Amino acid sequence: MKATGIVRRIDDLGRVVIPKEIRRTLKIREGMPMEIFTDVAGEVILKKYSPVGEMSQLAAAYAETLVTLTGHAAAVCDTEQIIAVAGPAKKELLHRPVSPQLDELVQSKKSFLTTSDNTVLIAQGVPAAALAVYPVISVGDVMGAVLLLKGEKSPARLSSEAAESVKAAAMFLSRQLEA
Template identity: 45%
Template sequence: MKATGIVRRIDELGRIVIPKEIRRTLRIRETDPMEIFTDKEGEIVLKKYSPLGELAECAKEYSESLARTTGNVVCISDREQIIAMSGTVKKELVEKPVSDKLEQIMHDRENFMSDDNKRNYINISDEIENEYNSQIISPIICHGDVLGAVIMLSKDGKKQFGEQEKQMVMVASDFLGHHMES
C-alpha cells in the first residue's frame, strides 16, 4: 500500500473525507458507490463498487456470443475499465482504464458510431495504441444510472459498421442494463 501523507479525522457521524486530490486521481465522483473491506491487520480498504463487475462472467459470455455472431471485436466496460473483451486472440484492453472520451460518451448517454477514415474515432483506453478503424459504443443504463458500455470494434479498414451492427450493440447494452435491474 502506498502512503499519501494525508491524515483525516473521523467526524461525530463516523465519516471521513477522501481528499480531492485522491478522488480526482482515482476518478471517484460524488455519489459513486464504494465497497468497504477489512483485513486481518485491522486495515480498512475502500474500493469503487462496480455492479457490472459482479456480472463479469455474464458480460464475458455475452461479448463472446456477439463477437462470434458478427466477426468483430466486442468489449464491455464498467465506468472505470474494460471488464470483458472477445473476438481477438489477445485481450489487450481487459482491465485497462477507459479513456476520458469514452467516459464522456457514457456520461452523455448517447450511442456513438465512428464514421469513415477514423475522423471521429476515439481511443477506448489511453494506455493502448489505437489499431482499430471502426467502432460503435452504446451505454449500459440501469435504473437511470450509466453502468458502462458495450463497444464493437473492427480492424478491417474496408469495413464500415452500419445500422445492423449498431442495433446489435444497442440490444446488448439494453439487455445488460435490464439484467442488472433484476
C-alpha cells in the same frame, strides 16, 4: 499502496472524510457507491463499486456472442475500465482504464456508430478503437458501455445488424442491472 501523508479521524458516527484532492484524482463523486474490503493485516480498503463489474461473467459471455454474430471483436466496460473482451485483443485490453475520449462519450449518455474511418479510442495506452459504442444506463445513471472494436480481420464496414446487436447487448445489460 501509495502513502499520501494525510491522516483523518473517525467522527462519532464512524465516518471518515476522503480529502478533496484524492476524490478529484480518483474521480470519486458525491453519492458514488464504495465497496469496503478488509485484509488480515487490519487494513480497510475502499474501492469504487461497479455493478457492471459484478456481472463480468455475463458481460464476457455477451461479448463472445457479439463476436459470433457480428464478426467484430467486442468489449464491455464500466465507467473506469474494460471488464470483458472477446476477440483477438483480449489480453491487452482487459482491465485497462477507459480512454478520456470513451469516458466523455459514455458519460454524455450518447451512442456512437462509425460512418467511415472515424473511431473512438477505448483504452489508455492501447491503440484499440471502437466502431460502435452504446452506453449501459440503469435507473438514469451511466454504468458503462458495450463496444464493437475495429480489427484487422473484421469487416471494414459496420452492418446495420451489427449495430442493432450491440445496441441490444447494452439494453440487455441495462435491464439486468435494474433487476
